[in-house]
Amino acid sequence: MELDPNAIDSRGRINIRNPISVIVYLLLYLLELLRRDDSKEVENFFKEIEEGEEEKILISRNFTYFPRGSTIGSEKIEIPGDMNIGHDCQIVGDLKVGGSLDIESEAQIFGDIDTGSDIFLGENTVINGNIRSLGDIVIHHAARISGDVRARNINTTPDTIIDGTLKGEEGIRINPDGDTGIEDRMERFEKGVDEMEGII
Secondary structure, three states: OOOOHHHOOOOOOOOOOOHHHHHHHHHHHHHHHHHOOOHHHHHHHHHHHHHOOOOOOOOOOOOOOOOOOOEEOOOEEEEOOOEEEOOOOEEEOEEEEOOOEEEOOOOEEEOOEEEOOOEEEOOOOEEOOOEEEOOEEEEOOOOEEOOOEEEEEEEEOOOOEEOOOEEEEEEEEEOOOOOOOHHHHHHHHHHOOOOOOOOO
């Protein structure tokens, strides 16, 4: 299916990165056509699908998965369990995660983060909002946080920039230069997190 960029009215950037996203986009497009009661356009839609059905849609191992009970909105994302955000991702909106949150390096979050368990922030991550965790927070090198950080324990580095206040109920530890938190990395490796591609 080909989309004419001149015929699309978008108030933001549209990125289609994998087949799952394409399928979701096509479903939303079809629902919008049905809502408008545009039977001619719906007929054209299915005709184009039939013409291109000899092409295979491959589903790779890198995909977006939201567990049952998740809520995805324009301003907030709620996940009942654990969440992993891949390298170099951008998310706009607040995150409420019932379990642990693992944010890989160079990701950007534009919103507040609230989790029921531990948070791991990779190198060069940017968080434009407050962070609250009922567990521990590990922040690796060169992260930038524009809000307050509150957790049971906070483990960070001297080159991390935090514009707000830090509140660690049981303690705050600033690792000396050169300490990359090898114990945390080993624990992540044993759990298989470091070998895992980004889910979002």
